[in-house]
Every structure is written in structure tokens, then in C-alpha cells.
Amino acid sequence: MIGRYLGRRLLLGVLLLLGVTVVTFILLYLLPADPARMIAGRSATAAAVERVREQLGLNLPLYQQYLHFLGRVLHGDLGRSYMQRVDVSTLVGARIWPTLQLMLASIGFELLLGVTSGIIASLRPRQAVDRIAMVLTFVGVSAPQFVVGIMLLYVFAMYFNWFPMGGYGSPIHIVLPALSLGLLGSGWYSRVTRSEMLDVLSQDYIRTARAKGAGPWRTVMIHALRNAALPVVAMIGMDIGYFMSGVVVVESVFGWPGIGQLMWQAIQSVDAPIIMAITMVSAIAIVMGNLLADIVALFVDPRIKLR
Amino acid sequence: MRLLDVRGLSVAFRSAGRDLSVIEDVSFSISRGEVVGLVGESGCGKSVTAMSILGLLPAGLARVTGGEARFEGADMLTLSARELRALRGLRIGTIFQEPMTSLNPTYTVGYQLTEVLKIHRLAGSRRARAAAAMDMLQQVGVTAPERRMGQYPHELSGGIRQRVMIAMALIAQPSLVVADEPTTALDATIQAQILDLLRNLNDRIDAGILLITHDLGVVAEFCQRVLVMYAGRVVEETTVEALFARPRHPYSRGLLDSTLRLDSPRSPLPTIAGSVPSPGRRGAAGCHFCGRCARAVARCRVDVPPFSDVGPLHRVACWNPVP
Ligand code: SF4
Numbered sequence: 001m002i003g004r005y006l007g008r009r010l011l012l013g014v015l016l017l018l019g020v021t022v023v024t025f026i027l028l029y030l031l032p033a034d035p036a037r038m039i040a041g042r043s044a045t046a047a048a049v050e051r052v053r054e055q056l057g058l059n060l061p062l063y064q065q066y067l068h069f070l071g072r073v074l075h076g077d078l079g080r081s082y083m084q085r086v087d088v089s090t091l092v093g094a095r096i097w098p099t100l101q102l103m104l105a106s107i108g109f110e111l112l113l114g115v116t117s118g119i120i121a122s123l124r125p126r127q128a129v130d131r132i133a134m135v136l137t138f139v140g141v142s143a144p145q146f147v148v149g150i151m152l153l154y155v156f157a158m159y160f161n162w163f164p165m166g167g168y169g170s171p172i173h174i175v176l177p178a179l180s181l182g183l184l185g186s187g188w189y190s191r192v193t194r195s196e197m198l199d200v201l202s203q204d205y206i207r208t209a210r211a212k213g214a215g216p217w218r219t220v221m222i223h224a225l226r227n228a229a230l231p232v233v234a235m236i237g238m239d240i241g242y243f244m245s246g247v248v249v250v251e252s253v254f255g256w257p258g259i260g261q262l263m264w265q266a267i268q269s270v271d272a273p274i275i276m277a278i279t280m281v282s283a284i285a286i287v288m289g290n291l292l293a294d295i296v297a298l299f300v301d302p303r304i305k306l307r
Numbered sequence: 308m309r310l311l312d313v314r315g316l317s318v319a320f321r322s323a324g325r326d327l328s329v330i331e332d333v334s335f336s337i338s339r340g341e342v343v344g345l346v347g348e349s350g351c352g353k354s355v356t357a358m359s360i361l362g363l364l365p366a367g368l369a370r371v372t373g374g375e376a377r378f379e380g381a382d383m384l385t386l387s388a389r390e391l392r393a394l395r396g397l398r399i400g401t402i403f404q405e406p407m408t409s410l411n412p413t414y415t416v417g418y419q420l421t422e423v424l425k426i427h428r429l430a431g432s433r434r435a436r437a438a439a440a441m442d443m444l445q446q447v448g449v450t451a452p453e454r455r456m457g458q459y460p461h462e463l464s465g466g467i468r469q470r471v472m473i474a475m476a477l478i479a480q481p482s483l484v485v486a487d488e489p490t491t492a493l494d495a496t497i498q499a500q501i502l503d504l505l506r507n508l509n510d511r512i513d514a515g516i517l518l519i520t521h522d523l524g525v526v527a528e529f530c531q532r533v534l535v536m537y538a539g540r541v542v543e544e545t546t547v548e549a550l551f552a553r554p555r556h557p558y559s560r561g562l563l564d565s566t567l568r569l570d571s572p573r574s575p576l577p578t579i580a581g582s583v584p585s586p587g588r589r590g591a592a593g594c595h596f597c598g599r600c601a602r603a604v605a606r607c608r609v610d611v612p613p614f615s616d617v618g619p620l621h622r623v624a625c626w627n628p629v630p
Contacts (some may be wrong), residue, residue: 202365204408210363211403212475213396213426215389226413301413302459 009294013287020283024276025066033270039082069276079273081266088277092259096281098168099258102181102251103243105174107236109182114189115232119220121190122197133194137187146249149180153253166255177254181246185239192235196228203227229300237293244282308380310515311360311483312336315374316384318352318359320586326372327586330355330539333374334614337515339482344530344547345519346562350583352539353519357485360384361401362391378483397427400476400514404488406468410460416471417456420444423478443474448504466497473505480512487519502529523566527551532620535559538583538595541614545621555617555628557602594626602627 036053037044044052053059057068072079078088121130156176157165163176200206201224209223248267251260259278266274297304318330330352337343345353358364360376360383376383379398383391395401403409411419420440423429430436437456444452447470460468469489476484489505490498506529509516518530526533526547533550535543535558543556554560561579581599589595597607604627614624 204403204405205411207363208401208403208409208472208475209411210392211361211395211401212423213392213394214422215392215426218426223411223414227411302415303412303461 009287009291013284013291016287017280017283020279021070021276022066024279025069026062028270028272028275029062029065031270035082035270035272038270073280078277081274082271083266083269084271088273091262091274092277092281095257095259095262098256099247099251099260102174102177102247102256102258103240105178106182106185106243107239109178110185110189110239111232111236112186113182114186115193117186118190118193119197119225121194122201123220125194125198130194133187133190136183137191139184139187143184144249145180145184145246146253148183149177149250149253152176152180152183166253168255168257173256177250177256180250180253181243185242189232189235192231193228196231197224200224200227226300230297230304233293233296233300236296237290240289241282241286244285309336309377310339310341310379311517312377313356313360313374314376316356316359316376317371317373318355318364318369319372320369321367322587328372328539328589329369329586330359333536333539333541335534335541335544337483337517339515340509340513341532342509342516342518342530344526344533345517345536346521346523346526346533347536348521348562348583350538350585351536353521353536354487356536357487357517357519361395361399361485362386362388363395363401393427396423396481397429397479398481399483399485400479400481402469402472402476402484402486402489405492406465406472407460407492409472410468412460414459415456416444416458416460416463420456420471420475420478423475427479429479439478440474443478444471446508447471447474447477448500449474465493466500469493469497469501470504473501473508477508477512477514480514482514484509484514484516485519486516488521489518490525491520491522498525499528505529523551523562535562538589539586540595540624542596542624543622544614545618549618549621553629555621555623556625557600557627557629558596560629561599594624602629 034049036049036056036058039056040049040052050059057065060068069079076089078092080086081088081091084091117129117133121127121133124130153165153176156162164173167173197220201220206219206223209219214223247258247260248263249260250256251258252264255261259281262274263278265271266278313336314334316330316333317328319326319328321327333352333356335343345356347353355364355369359369359371360378362383364370371384374384378394381390383394386394410416417437417440420443421433421436424436424439430439441452441456444455449455449467449470455463455467455471460471463471469492473489476486486505490501493501502525505516518525520526530547533545533547534541535550535556537558543550543554543559545555550559551563554563558579565579579599584595584598593608593610594600594603594612597603600607606626610626612624612626614622617623617628
């Protein structure tokens with residue numbers, strides 16, 4: 001059962017990866033920038049540029065270029081960065097851990113803030129915490145992450161001087177970027193938790209729990225929360241995609257040495273091998289995130305069967 | 308001493324800023340070992356009566372506006388939330404109607420059973436609690452209790468689920484059991500088995516049982532005394548024998564007639580035309596039943612009929628009772 005499920009998930013993941021690489025490849029090809037010219041340098045002769053083009057296989061038709069790319073990737077070779085003259089796998093590899101840290105911290109914030117406020121809001125609907133969470137969610141729909149990031153920087157780093165302006169290394173560095181990424185998401189978690197909890201709290205089994213003598217803590221945290229948790233877990237899975245897009249801007253704003261910042265640099269210089277590699281890493285992260293969410297859901301709700 | 312003594316219980320629902328009275332001046336009592344039926348169509352306030360005594364009304368929507376409910380001497384309506392919790396599950400067991408929705412779908416049978424013992428600190432160790440739960444499952448006639456302990460509600464049949472529900476209500480050996488339509492969701496054979504089971508178990512623990520049902524067949528089968536409720540008021544209180552031999556309230560009479568008719572396949576129509584008026588449409592004056600009553604007299608619309616004796620252990624609230 002679980003074997004078949006995993007097999008299908010793997011197949012879907014591979015298909016997704018292929019699709020994503022094809023689309024990115026075409027988009028990069030359509031860009032007006034000429035990588036051969038950029039690599040050869042501004043003052044290079046036409047012949048020199050042409051030599052570079054041939055070396056990199058950029059003179060071949062698009063589908064051949066893509067097949068070559070695919071062939072190299074299958075051999076574990078992600079190519080070399082056009083600009084930095086280093087293996088892409090080295091460049092990207094060094095940056096995965098910082099981004100993973102940031103991701104875990106921001107999801108942690110989201111859950112902590114979102115689920116907690118969602119629970120409180122569901123217990124006291126239409127009162128203070130409920131309203132605040134609603135406003136946060138509203139801001140989350142309308143304000144992009146870099147606005148939040150810059151606001152946080154301004155208030156907590158420049159004005160109060162509580163946190164560093166940017167950088168990487170100590171736990172204190174992670175707070176602001178993780179908050180920028182997680183704050184808005186937490187509004188969504190809060191909404192989902194609230195509406196699920198409101199629904200669950202009116203169920204018959206909650207009355208049964210109270211009839212057994214369960215106190216408010218046991219009723220809410222044991223009997224209600226577990227039943228309300230499923231959509232939240234599914235959301236974490238989806239959240240990783242959202243995170244991958246936010247991380248580009250937020251890492252750049254805070255100077256966080258992760259793959260988002262690398263991506264930002266690569267996009268500016270149309271460094272195709274890096275863009276391709278990071279796109280693949282993101283796609284893999286999204287597939288893994290959803291897989292993980294599915295597996296966690298199994299433990300949350302015994303009625304779920306993987307298919 | 309009476310086990311449960313309810314006097315003048317009144318409950319109101321809050322709706323659009325005003326209080327709508329749903330339970331008016333309900334009084335009754337139950338002694339240990341006694342099974343009292345609370346009957347009426349749905350919407351008559353049977354469950355609300357029971358839930359208000361247990362403190363399980365939805366907070367903010369409904370509140371008790373008067374009366375008292377003495378259980379083993381203490382007024383349940385004035386106890387603190389904590390004191391009430393200490394009684395629920397321990398001294399008072401509750402069996403709900405729909406075992407599919409009344410059991411938590413995300414916890415095992417074992418967890419939900421032992422939880423009662425854990426909350427009330429009844430068995431010292433995890434192992435002792437599990438042993439007590441398995442013993443209880445055996446008593447309610449669940450086979451292979453060790454296996455059941457690890458199963459989830461959705462893996463059980465309706466009958467077994469209801470047995471688990473009963474086991475949960477009785478595991479702490481309560482002195483009062485509130486059973487809210489315990490067999491309504493089950494088919495006829497299982498219904499009979501569950502009632503048998505309840506009766507046998509109660510012979511052992513000697514609790515008082517308040518059985519809420521709309522089914523007079525269940526009442527005849529199981530109860531000693533019966534209260535008939537209509538639109539938030541008790542309209543007749545008597546022994547089961549007297550109710551079936553000679554009901555005095557026109558509503559009880561109508562309920563009986565429709566029950567008897569339902570047994571014969573040819574006339575499925577209910578005898579009482581119309582439906583229970585909703586709380587907003589009852590009015591304060593007169594008998595709530597007058598809109599559907601064939602025996603109504605002029606006074607019925609003006610004055611609330613008092614609850615008065617019409618025989619030994621037989622009381623009726625009606626201006627023109629059935630002879
Ligand atoms: S009081 Fe009047 S209306 Fe009410 S049940 Fe008796 S006869 Fe019918």
C-alpha cells in the first residue's frame with residue numbers, strides 16, 4: 001500500500017521536475033540577454049564570443065541544448081556558473097543549509113503564532129485576538145513580504161536596535177528574516193485553525209468529552225485540536241512552495257546567505273545553470289514538503305489511508 | 308433521599324438579543340435504581356432539560372434562568388465549573404444518541420475509555436486503567452476486548468460503538484445515568500440488545516437512569532415512571548402502566564395513538580396534526596398544546612394549566628383531561 005503510494009508520488013515528482021525544467025529552460029532561452037557575450041566580456045571580438053557559444057553548446061537548437069542539460073544532470077553534473085566560474089553544485093550546496101534553517105524557523109513562527117492565535121480566536125470568536133488575527137490576515141493578502149521585511153528592519157533593527165540589520169551566524173540573526181517570511185503566513189494559519197476549531201468545537205464528541213469530566217484544556221488541546229489539525233498540516237505542505245518564492249526577496253533584503261540570495265544574483269546576471277539548479281531544488285523541496293505533510297497526516301487522523 | 312431532585316427548572320435561549328424561554332418550570336425526581344423516561348416529540352426540550360442539569364448547554368447560547376437541580380444534595384445549577392466537572396463522568400454517566408459522532412474519531416476506544424479513569428484519578432497506573440477498561444468492554448458484551456482497545460470508532464459497527472459509549476458512561480460506576488436517545492440510531496434487534504444490556508448493568512450498579520426518548524416502545528420496555536414533555540413543559544407524570552392504560556393528557560394520548568398506529572402498516576399517518584411550536588411562537592399565556600388539541604376549551608388559551616394530581620402518582624397539566 002505505502003509502496004505504491006510512494007512510487008506514484010515519486011513518479012509525479014519526476015514529472016513535475018521535468019516540466020519545471022522545460023519551462024524554465026524555454027523562459028531563459030527567450031530572454032534577450034546573450035550569455036555568450038556576457039561570459040566573453042564586453043570587449044571580446046565577435047569571433048571570441050562565437051567560440052564561447054560553441055564551447056557551451058549555445059549554438060545548438062533549443063531541444064538539443066535541453067537534452068544535453070538533462071544528460072549532464074543525470075550524471076550528477078549541474079554545470080558551472082557562467083559568472084562565478086565554480087561548479088553549481090558547490091555553490092548551491094553551500095547555501096541549502098542556511099535556507100533550510102530559515103524555512104524551519106519561519107514555519108515555526110507561523111505555527112506558533114498562527115495556531116495559538118487561531119485556537120484563542122476560536123474560543124472567543126469576535127473578540128480581541130480574533131480581530132487582530134483577522135487584520136493580520138488581511139495585511140497578509142495585500143502586503144508583499146519585502147514590505148513586511150523592510151518594516152521589521154526599520155522598527156526592530158534601526159529604531160529599537162534589538163536585532164542586527166542582516167547577516168548570518170547566530171540565532172539572533174534569524175529572527176527578523178524568519179518573521180518576515182512567517183508573519184503573514186501565520187495570519188492564514190490563524191484563520192484556518194480558527195474556522196476548523198469552531199467547527200470541531202461544536203461536534204458531538206466535544207460534548208462527550210465534557211460529559212466525561214474533561215476540563216477546558218483537555219477538551220481543547222486533546223479532543224478538539226487533533227481533529228482540527230489536518231488542514232493545518234496540509235497547509236504546511238503547500239506552504240513550502242510559497243516559502244520558496246518569498247525566500248528570494250527576503251534573503252536579499254536581510255543578506256541571508258541562502259539559495260534565495262544566490263537566485264537573486266543569478267537572475268540579475270542571467271546565470272542560467274544556477275537558475276536551473278535552484279529551480280530544481282525548489283521543485284524537489286515542494287514535492288518533499290507535500291510528501292511529508294501526507295505522512296504526518298497519517299499520524300494525525302487514523303481514518304486517512306494513503307492511496 | 309432522592310438521588311436527583313429537579314425543581315422549577317427554567318432555561319432560555321438567547322436569540323437576536325432577547326431571551327426565549329425553552330424550558331419552563333420543569334420538576335421531577337429520580338431515586339437510585341429507578342428508570343424514569345422523559346418523552347415527547349423532538350423539539351419538546353427533553354435534551355435541553357438534561358443538558359442544563361449537566362451544565363452541558365452551549366455556553367453563550369443558552370442559560371438556566373431559574374430553579375434548582377439537587378443531585379446527592381448539591382444544587383448542580385449553582386456548582387462551579389470545576390465542581391460540576393468532578394461529578395460528570397464520575398457520579399453521572401452520560402450516553403448520547405449518535406455513537407458515530409459522539410466518539411472522538413481520532414482516538415482509540417482504549418484511550419477514550421481509560422480517559423474517564425484518568426480524569427477522575429480512579430486507577431493508579433496505566434495498566435490498571437487498561438485492565439478496568441477491558442473488563443468494562445467485556446461487561447457491555449464486546450468480544451475480543453484487547454483488540455477493540457486499539458481500534459478507532461470508524462472501525463466498529465454502530466452497535467459496538469454504542470456499547471463502547473455505554474462502557475464509557477458506566478466505567479466509573481456512576482449513581483446517575485443520563486441516556487439521551489441511546490438506541491435511536493440503531494436498528495430494532497440491536498436496540499433490544501442495548502436496552503437489555505443497560506437493564507442488566509443497572510441491576511448491578513443500581514444507578515438512577517433518566518432515559519430520554521421519543522419512542523414510547525422504549526419507555527414501555529424499560530422505564531418505571533415517565534414524564535411527558537411538550538413545548539418545554541412537563542404535561543404528565545405517571546407510572547408506565549398508568550400511562551399506557553389510561554393516559555390523561557391529550558398530548559400523551561396522541562403520542563400513544565400514533566405509536567400504536569405505527570405498528571400497523573396500513574396507517575402511517577401520525578395522529579397529532581401539526582408540530583411542536585418553536586420557542587418564539589409559544590406565547591406566555593395558556594396551554595402550549597392548544598393549537599393542536601381536540602379537547603381545547605376556552606380557558607386553554609388564557610391560563611396555563613396547573614400540574615395537579617389526578618390519581619396516585621399521576622399528575623397532569625390540563626384543563627380538560629382525557630377521561
Ligand atoms: S389544557 Fe386545554 S389545550 Fe391544553 S391539553 Fe388540556 S385541553 Fe388541550
